[in-house]
Structures are given as C-alpha cells and as structure tokens.
Amino acid sequence: MNYAGEKRFTIWSSFSLVILAIFALFIIYPLILVLCKSVIDPQSGNFTMSYLTKFFTRKFYWSTLINSLQVTACATLLAAAIGLPMAYVMRSVKIRGSGFLDILIVISYLSPPFIGAYAWIQLLGRNGVVTNWVNTIFGIQFDGIYGFAGIVLVFTLQSFPLVYMYVSGALKNLDNSLNEAAESLGCTGFERITKIIVPLVMPTLLASSLLIFMRVFADFGTPMLIGEGFKTIPVLIYTQFMSEVGGDDGFAAALCVIVIMMTILIFLAQRFLANRNTYSMTALKPMTAQKITGVKNMLSHAFIYLVVGLAVLPQVVVIYTSFLKSNGGQVFTGGFALQSYQATLFSKDNDVIWNTYMLGLVSITIIVVLGILISYLTVRKQSPLNSALDMITMFPYIIPGSVLGISFLFAFNNPPLLLSGTALIMIISFAIRRMPYTIRSSTAIIGQISPSMEEAAISLGATEMKSYTKVTVPMMMPGVLAGAIMSWVTVISELSSSIILYTNSTQTLTVSIYTEVIRGNYGNASAYSTILTITSIVSLLLFFKLTGKRDISI
Amino acid sequence: MSVSIDIEEVVKKYGNDTIINGLSLHVKPGEFFTLLGPSGCGKTTLLRMIIGFNSIEGGKIKVDGRVVNDIPTNNRNMGMVFQNYAIFPHMSVKENVAFGLRMRKVPENDIDKQVDEILKIVKIDHLKDRMPIKLSGGQQQRVALARAIVIHPEVLLMDEPLSNLDAKLRVEMRNAIKSIQRQINITTVYVTHDQEEALAISDRIAIMHNGVIQQIDSPKNIYQRPVNTFVSTFIGLSNLIDAEISKNQGCNASIVFDHGYCVFMENIKDTVKNGQKILVSVRPEEFHIRSAGEGLKATIKSSVFLGLTTHYFVQLENGQDIQVIQDRDEQDIIPDGTTIILAVNPQKINVFHYENKTTLIRGGKE
Numbered sequence: 001m002n003y004a005g006e007k008r009f010t011i012w013s014s015f016s017l018v019i020l021a022i023f024a025l026f027i028i029y030p031l032i033l034v035l036c037k038s039v040i041d042p043q044s045g046n047f048t049m050s051y052l053t054k055f056f057t058r059k060f061y062w063s064t065l066i067n068s069l070q071v072t073a074c075a076t077l078l079a080a081a082i083g084l085p086m087a088y089v090m091r092s093v094k095i096r097g098s099g100f101l102d103i104l105i106v107i108s109y110l111s112p113p114f115i116g117a118y119a120w121i122q123l124l125g126r127n128g129v130v131t132n133w134v135n136t137i138f139g140i141q142f143d144g145i146y147g148f149a150g151i152v153l154v155f156t157l158q159s160f161p162l163v164y165m166y167v168s169g170a171l172k173n174l175d176n177s178l179n180e181a182a183e184s185l186g187c188t189g190f191e192r193i194t195k196i197i198v199p200l201v202m203p204t205l206l207a208s209s210l211l212i213f214m215r216v217f218a219d220f221g222t223p224m225l226i227g228e229g230f231k232t233i234p235v236l237i238y239t240q241f242m243s244e245v246g247g248d249d250g251f252a253a254a255l256c257v258i259v260i261m262m263t264i265l266i267f268l269a270q271r272f273l274a275n276r277n278t279y280s281m282t283a284l285k286p287m288t289a290q291k292i293t294g295v296k297n298m299l300s301h302a303f304i305y306l307v308v309g310l311a312v313l314p315q316v317v318v319i320y321t322s323f324l325k326s327n328g329g330q331v332f333t334g335g336f337a338l339q340s341y342q343a344t345l346f347s348k349d350n351d352v353i354w355n356t357y358m359l360g361l362v363s364i365t366i367i368v369v370l371g372i373l374i375s376y377l378t379v380r381k382q383s384p385l386n387s388a389l390d391m392i393t394m395f396p397y398i399i400p401g402s403v404l405g406i407s408f409l410f411a412f413n414n415p416p417l418l419l420s421g422t423a424l425i426m427i428i429s430f431a432i433r434r435m436p437y438t439i440r441s442s443t444a445i446i447g448q449i450s451p452s453m454e455e456a457a458i459s460l461g462a463t464e465m466k467s468y469t470k471v472t473v474p475m476m477m478p479g480v481l482a483g484a485i486m487s488w489v490t491v492i493s494e495l496s497s498s499i500i501l502y503t504n505s506t507q508t509l510t511v512s513i514y515t516e517v518i519r520g521n522y523g524n525a526s527a528y529s530t531i532l533t534i535t536s537i538v539s540l541l542l543f544f545k546l547t548g549k550r551d552i553s554i
Numbered sequence: 555m556s557v558s559i560d561i562e563e564v565v566k567k568y569g570n571d572t573i574i575n576g577l578s579l580h581v582k583p584g585e586f587f588t589l590l591g592p593s594g595c596g597k598t599t600l601l602r603m604i605i606g607f608n609s610i611e612g613g614k615i616k617v618d619g620r621v622v623n624d625i626p627t628n629n630r631n632m633g634m635v636f637q638n639y640a641i642f643p644h645m646s647v648k649e650n651v652a653f654g655l656r657m658r659k660v661p662e663n664d665i666d667k668q669v670d671e672i673l674k675i676v677k678i679d680h681l682k683d684r685m686p687i688k689l690s691g692g693q694q695q696r697v698a699l700a701r702a703i704v705i706h707p708e709v710l711l712m713d714e715p716l717s718n719l720d721a722k723l724r725v726e727m728r729n730a731i732k733s734i735q736r737q738i739n740i741t742t743v744y745v746t747h748d749q750e751e752a753l754a755i756s757d758r759i760a761i762m763h764n765g766v767i768q769q770i771d772s773p774k775n776i777y778q779r780p781v782n783t784f785v786s787t788f789i790g791l792s793n794l795i796d797a798e799i800s801k802n803q804g805c806n807a808s809i810v811f812d813h814g815y816c817v818f819m820e821n822i823k824d825t826v827k828n829g830q831k832i833l834v835s836v837r838p839e840e841f842h843i844r845s846a847g848e849g850l851k852a853t854i855k856s857s858v859f860l861g862l863t864t865h866y867f868v869q870l871e872n873g874q875d876i877q878v879i880q881d882r883d884e885q886d887i888i889p890d891g892t893t894i895i896l897a898v899n900p901q902k903i904n905v906f907h908y909e910n911k912t913t914l915i916r917g918g919k920e
C-alpha cells in the first residue's frame with residue numbers, strides 16, 4: 001500500500017517524525033520523569049526504593065490500593081449485571097419512549113461521575129432528603145451512604161450505560177436468523193438467551209467491563225467526595241501531591257508508577273481477551289423489538305424505567321438544586337430563585353464558561369487535525385516509524401488523568417519549558433488524553449475507505465498530498481466530526497487532570513463545580529453543573545443530527 | 555415416514571398490506587418442492603409461515619393432515635437452512651450439529667453417534683472440531699444442512715441456501731442437496747429466485763408473483779408449457795411476437811404473423827376465433843435460421859460467440875428486436891447485416907391470449 005516505496009524520505013515521514021517528537025515530549029518525557037522521581041532520592045540523588053517500600057509496608061497506604069480494587073470490581077460487576085439485561089430487553093421488547101430513554105442513558109454516562117456523587121449526597125448523605133425522610137418514618141439513625149456503598153452506587157449507575165451501549169451494539173450485529181435457527185432446533189426463551197445470546201456478546205461484555213474497570217479505577221472525584229474515610233488510590237495520590245503541608249513529590253511519583261502498572265495490566269488483559277474470542281458478525285436482519293403483553297411487558301418496562309430513572313436522578317437533582325433559593329452560601333432558605341445563576345453565570349470576572357469552551361475547542365481542533373493524520377499514517381503508510389507512532393499515541397489511554405497532571409507539573413515547571421499555570425498546559429493535557437479515542441475511530445473510518453480511491457486520484461494526476469487532502473480527508477470528515485463531538489463532551493467534563501493543572505485564570509466548569517462542592521456551596525455547584533449538562537445535551541443533539549444515528553460508540 | 559404439506563387459503567398481512575391473499579398448494583410426501591419467483595413475490599414469507607416465524611392471518615397450514623397454525627416453531631419439528639446459514643459462531647461444527655439433539659434431551663452417546671453419521675452424509679466428518687470462522691462458504695452450508703436434518707424433522711425448509719456461494723460451488727452444492735434429500739427422503743420446501751437452480755433441483759416448482767401462484771408443475775412442463783407470459787419470460791428467455799389467429803369453420807387454427815408468415819397449429823384451444831390477436835412466445839433456441847423460404851424476415855444486428863452456442867441479436871421487419879440462439883455446429887457465424895428468414899417449430903412455440911396473457915395451448919391450465 002506504500003506507493004512511494006522507493007522514495008525513503010517523503011513529506012509523510014517528516015509528519016511522522018514531528019508527531020513522534022510531540023508525543024515524546026509530552027508523554028514519554030514526563031512519564032520517565034515520574035519513574036525517575038519515584039526511585040531517586042532528591043537530596044542525595046541516589047537510587048532508592050524507600051518510596052515504594054513506604055507504600056507497601058504501611059497499611060494506611062496499601063489499603064487504598066485494596067480499596068480501589070474492591071470498589072472497582074464491585075462497580076464493574078454490578079454495571080455489567082445491569083447493562084447486559086438492559087441491552088437485551090431494549091433490543092427485544094418494544095419499550096415505550098425507548099428513543100428518549102436512549103438519550104437519557106447517554107446523558108447520564110457523559111456527565112462527570114463526581115456530579116453523581118454530590119447529587120447522591122444531597123439525597124442519601126448525612127443530611128440528605130431521602131435520609132431524613134427514612135429516618136423520620138422509621139425512627140432510625142441511618143447515617144447516609146458514604147464510603148464503600150456510596151462509591152459503588154455512584155460508579156455503578158455511571159458505568160452501566162457503557163456496558164449497555166456496547167452490548168446493544170453487539171446485539172445489533174447479531175443476525176436474527178441465529179435466534180430463529182435456535183428456535184427451529186427447539187431452543188427458546190431463557191435457554192436461548194443463556195446458550196446463544198450471552199456467549200455471543202461475551203467478548204463485548206468483557207471488553208466494556210474492562211473499560212469500566214479502567215475508568216473507575218482511575219477516577220478521583222467520586223471517592224474524594226463520597227468516600228469520606230474510605231480512601232482510594234487516586235485520592236491518595238492527589239492528597240499526597242497537593243497537600244499544603246509536606247506534599248511529597250517522590251512518594252506521589254511512586255504512587256503514580258504503581259497505578260500505571262495496574263492500568264497496564266488491565267489494558268493487556270483487555271487486549272488478550274478481545275483478541276481471543278471475537279466473532280465477526282454482520283446482521284442481514286437484526287433482531288427487532290417485539291411488542292409483548294402481560295406481566296413480562298410490565299416487568300420489562302418497570303426494570304428499564306427504574307434503572308434509567310436512577311441513572312438520570314443526579315441530573316434532575318442538580319438542575320432542581322440550581323434553582324433553589326439560598327442564603328448565598330451553604331444554606332437553602334426555601335423557595336426558588338435564580339440566585340445561583342447570578343452568582344455563577346452573570347457575575348463579573350467569571351471566565352469559567354469562556355475558559356471551558358475556549359480550552360475545549362482548541363483542544364478538539366488539535367485532536368482532530370493530529371488524529372486524522374496519525375490514523376492515516378498508521379493505516380496507509382505502514383513503516384517501523386509509524387508502528388512506533390501507533391504504540392506511543394495509544395499510551396495516554398492507559399494513563400489516569402491525575403497521573404498525567406502530576407507528570408506534567410514535574411516536567412514543565414521550569415524554564416525553558418515553563419508551561420505550568422498556562423492555558424497551554426491544560427490544552428495539551430486535554431488533547432493528549434483524548435487523542436487515542438479519536439485516533440481509534442478515525443482508524444476505523446480509514447479502514448472503510450478503499451485505497452483505490454486515492455489511487456484513482458493519483459492516476460488522474462493528483463499528487464499524493466492532493467489526493468489525501470481532496471479525497472481521503474473529505475471522505476473521513478463526517479465520521480471524524482461525529483467522533484470529535486463526543487471527544488468535546490468528554491473534554492469539557494474532564495476533572496482529574498485539570499484539578500491538578502488549573503490556576504485561577506484557567507479554571508474550567510468541572511473544576512468550579514468541584515471547588516464549590518468542597519466549599520459546600522451546592523447552589524453554585526448545581527448552576528455550573530446545569531450549564532455543563534445543557535452543553536452536553538446540545539452537543540449530543542448535534543451529534544445525532546450529524547450522524548443521523550441514535551447509537552453512540554465511544 | 556415422509557409427510558405431506560397442505561396450504562389452504564392462507565393469508566399474510568403486514569399491518570394493512572396484504573402480502574399473500576388466499577394461497578393454496580399441496581406438497582406431496584418426500585417431494586422436493588420449490589417456491590420460485592422474483593424478489594418480493596412472497597416466497598420467503600410463505601416459507602416462514604410454514605415454520606412459524608411469521609404469523610398466519612387466515613387459512614390453514616397442515617402437515618401430515620394436522621393443522622400447525624398455533625403450534626410454536628420449536629414444537630413443529632421442522633428443520634430450516636437459512637440464507638446466511640445462521641451457524642452459531644461460538645460453537646464448533648460438532649456442537650452446532652449437536653445443538654438440536656441436546657435440546658431434545660437425546661443421551662450424550664447417541665448424540666455423538668448421530669452427529670458422526672450425519673457429518674458423514676454431508677461429507678464434513680473431518681471438520682468436526684473446527685470453529686465456523688475457519689470454514690469455507692460451502693462447508694458452512696453443509697454444517698447448516700447437517701444441523702437441520704440431524705433432528706429428523708418432518709419437513710426440511712431451505713431459504714435461498716445457495717445464494718451466498720460462488721457459481722461453481724452453487725452447482726456442486728445443489729447436487730449435494732438433491733442427493734442428500736433423496737437419500738433421507740424428506741419432504742422439502744425450497745425457496746430460490748434462481749430459475750436454473752430451481753429447474754435443476756426440484757421435483758415440482760411453484761412460480762410465484764405478487765403473492766400469487768402462477769403455475770405449479772414439473773420443471774420440464776414449466777419450461778416448455780408456461781401458463782402465461784409471466785412464467786414464459788421469467789423462466790428462460792422468450793421472444794414475444796404479435797400475431798393473429800386464422801381459422802376456418804371447424805378446422806384447426808393457424809397463426810399468422812405480421813408479414814403473412816403462417817404456421818399451422820394442432821394444439822390450439824377450440825375457443826379461439828378467427829382474427830383474434832395473440833402473443834406468440836418463441837424460445838431463442840427454437841428458431842431455425844434459413845436463407846430463404848417461409849418465415850419471419852429479419853436482419854442480424856450483432857452476434858456473440860459463446861462456445862457452445864452463438865447468440866444473435868436480430869431485428870424483425872416490424873422493428874422488434876429479438877434474440878436467436880444457434881448450436882455451434884449448425885453453421886458458421888453469420889455476419890452482421892445479413893438478412894435471414896426465421897422459421898418456428900409449431901410443436902414447441904406457445905401462444906397466449908393478447909389481453910389476459912394466459913395460454914391458448916390445449917392441455918395448459920388457465
């Protein structure tokens with residue numbers, strides 16, 4: 001597929017080199033620095049294992065890793081246990097308003113998990129609405145769900161949509177004739193689900209579960225807000241690095257290394273499983289949702305509505321709270337007012353929304369331009385250089401946001417690369433973090449464009465560069481733009497790296513929500529969250545309009 | 555024991571659209587019966603009504619005299635081979651074939667025996683432990699067939715099973731299917747849109763068009779004595795040429811073409827009247843090309859040499875374009891522009907009513 005096989009060095013090679021250099025500077029270099037800091041004593045400059053030993057010898061530290069693994073495993077299993085039956089029911093039974101429910105599910109997935117955490121605190125926390133209600137009715141002293149239960153609740157409700165979307169996509173590729181064949185051979189009902197459907201979607205279920213595992217494992221905001229005494233490892237990293245008294249760089253770096261090791265393990269497990277059992281299926285006639293009657297119908301509806309209801313409940317709570325009247329601080333005084341919006345949206349010197357949009361848009365532009373180029377290089381111009389590129393650009397995929405944030409501060413805190421505190425460092429971190437997703441979707445799109453398109457253009461007298469810009473890029477554009485919208489939504493709801501990298505002048509919506517929640521000012525936090533939610537919904541509608549689809553694959 | 559299938563006045567509706575309105579047919583025990591028609595004619599719909607994937611809005615379907623309308627698919631004991639085979643991708647060949655037996659709670663060692671036996675019949679016993687992804691199209695087809703017949707169904711249903719195979723494999727597989735069907739003597743309903751396949755494989759064919767059966771007959775009769783112009787042009791190539799009946803009182807009729815070419819017919823119905831307009835259907839291979847004498851005057855526009863035969867595109871005097879096929883050894887290729895005379899064989903041509911397009915040949919059904 002390499003037309004210019006004879007010419008060793010082309011314009012494409014120089015692109016490869018430049019991109020490789022960018023990634024080396026912004027991924028490899030900071031990570032190496034983290035690795036170094038974790039094993040080198042800053043005073044003597046000698047090799048030391050003291051940081052790592054410190055972690056593994058003190059229960060206070062290593063228990064966070066156990067906590068993280070427990071919470072993650074529980075939430076992942078529960079998410080799979082909810083997402084799988086939901087996908088099957090939605091695909092096989094006609095549910096009233098299923099199109100709308102789909103949108104609600106996507107919205108609940110796209111909102112940052114920590115918003116769910118603080119919304120649930122308002123309901124089930126120490127002073128939550130539901131808590132107070134339960135305590136008065138039953139005369140008990142329920143203390144609210146903090147710690148393990150709270151984290152698992154929030155993560156489960158936040159993660160099942162991913163399983164749902166993936167499995168639903170797999171079911172769409174499952175030809176109905178498989179169901180019919182099973183039926184004609186005497187296999188129906190529940191038996192058909194366990195013998196045919198579940199084994200066939202199992203690879204997808206595993207893949208999506210591992211994605212969730214990675215996401216939940218790396219999430220910082222939720223356990224920080226609802227965890228209280230129950231500390232997970234991302235919380236430990238943040239507190240170790242940020243604590244004003246004796247923030248310990250070396251120890252934080254060691255923690256980062258441990259976390260990266262874990263995520264690499266999960267990533268490799270996912271790769272292994274995904275390669276092992278995938279069935280390439282294409283459906284001529286996909287399953288269609290059937291109208292059913294009676295108890296089954298009622299149960300299906302009840303199940304779907306209940307789960308979707310719980311999933312969007314945080315959003316509803318947040319929007320409701322944003323209109324409550326307060327004393328300007330932490331106490332709601334009853335009645336409704338637009339006060340929270342006056343304090344956030346219309347207050348002067350408040351660049352939060354502008355910051356979010358500006359940083360997000362610049363990042364997305366970089367992501368799209370580089371993403372298209374990188375995927376083109378790795379698919380069409382296969383060479384050792386581009387294989388390296390392929391591998392390095394996937395790296396950010398397995399690096400948790402807080403780790404990336406810390407490594408950036410290590411690397412770019414001194415001249416000549418003094419970037420910390422600038423908007424640029426935020427943009428670079430956004431772009432680097434979301435790049436793998438765009439590269440993956442663009443790679444899939446290029447795979448569907450026949451190389452003969454470009455060959456045709458070249459045979460008609462276009463240069464390679466012309467055929468790329470005039471033929472390939474325009475053909476990719478609709479798919480890439482759709483992917484970019486999804487990336488945009490995830491960029492604006494990003495917290496774990498921006499909480500480490502932000503300064504007052506680069507504060508984003510999510511950071512503001514987080515700091516307002518920490519201050520206890522739920523009114524302002526809710527107003528910010530509502531703005532974020534509305535932005536996500538508008539983006540989502542744009543996505544649907546652009547793709548003409550109702551499905552989302554992330 | 556083989557069973558018969560009786561379809562009596564069945565109706566299929568999707569919402570307000572009636573796809574099939576009162577269709578009846580009878581499949582004899584052990585027969586290889588084919589539903590043939592263009593896409594959208596309702597043949598697959600009818601097949602899926604027989605197995606129970608489609609509901610029946612009116613009429614009855616009987617198997618061995620029992621009405622099956624309300625029996626769920628899994629209790630109908632019918633085997634089906636799907637267009638895309640529907641091989642379970644997560645099961646090996648053996649597991650796929652054993653699936654139906656397991657559902658019937660057949661003891662495990664019996665399953666092994668029956669699976670081995672059936673895999674030998676379809677000639678893929680060496681692929682027993684393969685996963686479906688490692689099978690070719692033809693092999694997948696054999697697995698699908700084995701899986702459908704291993705459960706000893708009363709009826710075997712096949713929905714365009716060969717349409718995803720390449721031309722050569724298609725011929726090989728249709729011979730395999732026919733011989734296996736003979737071997738186990740099972741009543742089979744086969745759906746296809748490929749007329750050659752239907753002619754090659756079937757005991758009888760039902761030609762369907764717009765949800766209505768046009769003709770049910772043996773492949774030979776369907777080809778040689780189509781009941782209407784739809785069948786005559788759908789099966790094989792037919793040239794339809796305008797003509798008139800010429801008939802003296804009491805005598806047999808002749809047909810007269812535009813420019814006076816007159817052919818005496820022995821098998822035309824008595825109901826025809828003198829001067830009645832008709833359509834004459836002539837297969838391209840049934841023309842005799844002459845250089846002089848009685849016949850239709852025509853000019854050769856172009857020709858295609860196909861090895862076994864030569865294909866001529868010719869124009870009649872009235873401007874109509876028709877096709878003529880000649881055997882290789884009949885004569886050298888006639889150059890373009892040559893004027894020829896085309897004679898027809900009165901025993902082989904078919905004559906249709908000008909308005910309602912039905913046959914006017916005696917013995918043909920209306």
